Amino acid sequence: MAVVIVQGGFDPWQEIQGYQNTLDGMSGKFGATSVFVGTMRDFNAGDPVKGMTLEHYPGMSEKQLETIVAEAQQQWPVLDSLVMHRVGDILPNEPIVLVAVWASHRGDAFDACRYIMEALKSRAPFWKKERLGSEDGRWVGENTKGYKSV
Amino acid sequence: MSIKVRYFASLKESLGCSEDDLVFAGLVSVRDVWRYANPQQPLPDNILAAVNMEYVSLDCSIDDGDEVAFFPPVTGG
Numbered sequence: 001m002a003v004v005i006v007q008g009g010f011d012p013w014q015e016i017q018g019y020q021n022t023l024d025g026m027s028g029k030f031g032a033t034s035v036f037v038g039t040m041r042d043f044n045a046g047d048p049v050k051g052m053t054l055e056h057y058p059g060m061s062e063k064q065l066e067t068i069v070a071e072a073q074q075q076w077p078v079l080d081s082l083v084m085h086r087v088g089d090i091l092p093n094e095p096i097v098l099v100a101v102w103a104s105h106r107g108d109a110f111d112a113c114r115y116i117m118e119a120l121k122s123r124a125p126f127w128k129k130e131r132l133g134s135e136d137g138r139w140v141g142e143n144t145k146g147y148k149s150v
Numbered sequence: 151m152s153i154k155v156r157y158f159a160s161l162k163e164s165l166g167c168s169e170d171d172l173v174f175a176g177l178v179s180v181r182d183v184w185r186y187a188n189p190q191q192p193l194p195d196n197i198l199a200a201v202n203m204e205y206v207s208l209d210c211s212i213d214d215g216d217e218v219a220f221f222p223p224v225t226g227g
Contacts, residue, residue: 038227054226055159057219060203085226097227117227123205126226127159139160140225142196 001073003065004084005056012037012084012098019082023102030079030102034109036117042092044140050131054087054096057125061085068119072101075115076108083116085126118146151214155187158221165191174212181208183218196223 002019016035042049065083072078084098099117103109121143129137156169170187178186180199199206200219212218 056226057156057158057200057203057221060200060219063203121224121227123224124226125158125200125221125224127222128225129159139163139222142223143225143227 001066001069001078001080002082003062003069004082005058005061006084006086007088008086009094010084010086010098012095012100015084015098016082016100019080019100020102023080026079026102030104032103032106032109034101034103034106034113036097036099036113037095038097038117040090040092040094040096044130047130047132049092050133051089051091052128052130053089053137055127055129056085056087060125064124065120068116068123071119072112072115076103076112078103078108078112081112081116083120085120085124087126114146121146151212153183153212153215154217155183156217156219158219160222161194161197161220178212179208180206180210180212180218183212184208184220194222197221198223 040052069081069083079102082100086096090096099113101109101113103112128140130140131137152171152173154169154171157165157167162168172187184193198221199208201210201216
């Protein structure tokens with residue numbers, strides 16, 4: 001299990017391949033890999049967005065993400081996982097977050113990946129400040145709900 | 151007892167302060183820390199608090215050496 005805070009750009013697909021290559025002893029064991037990649041949009045709340053800065057609480061970010069991953073492990077038979085989150089200055093079309101989960105079966109991989117991502121959105125201490133073109137940026141007030149209310 | 155207080159994101163900007171070191175004589179809660187550190191500012195309604203990097207309620211009591219953090223709703227991912 002790995003949790004990584006990234007200062008600067010990263011390629012999620014290379015990271016997944018690279019991490020999977022390190023998983024000794026898992027060859028033939030995982031039948032499912034579920035992946036979520038979050039990418040920066042060039043619009044938000046009706047406005048074009050030129051870029052943004054992601055602030056975080058160093059130490060607490062890692063601690064909360066590790067707790068969330070441990071919770072997922074307790075609920076589903078996860079073989080391994082990789083969580084990466086970028087901080088600092090970001091441009092549209094660049095990846096912000098990666099959650100990848102390896103499990104024997106797809107249901108567990110899907111569910112654990114979704115759980116980690118939704119918990120990250122509501123508990124991991126990161127904050128986005130958008131650049132709209134004016135001098136002062138705009139802090140994003142809150143995340144949208146991931147699950148549709150039923 | 152001595153504690154460190156930290157602020158993040160929009161709260162840090164609006165207060166014009168990222169951290170502070172405070173000394174208290176008696177038992178205090180997270181809410182007391184805010185009142186003492188920001189006597190002119192009411193606690194924002196949607197504020198979140200952490201002690202030693204774990205989420206806590208505003209009524210949580212503080213120990214010597216704790217790091218108390220206040221911040222707005224998180225918006226990562």
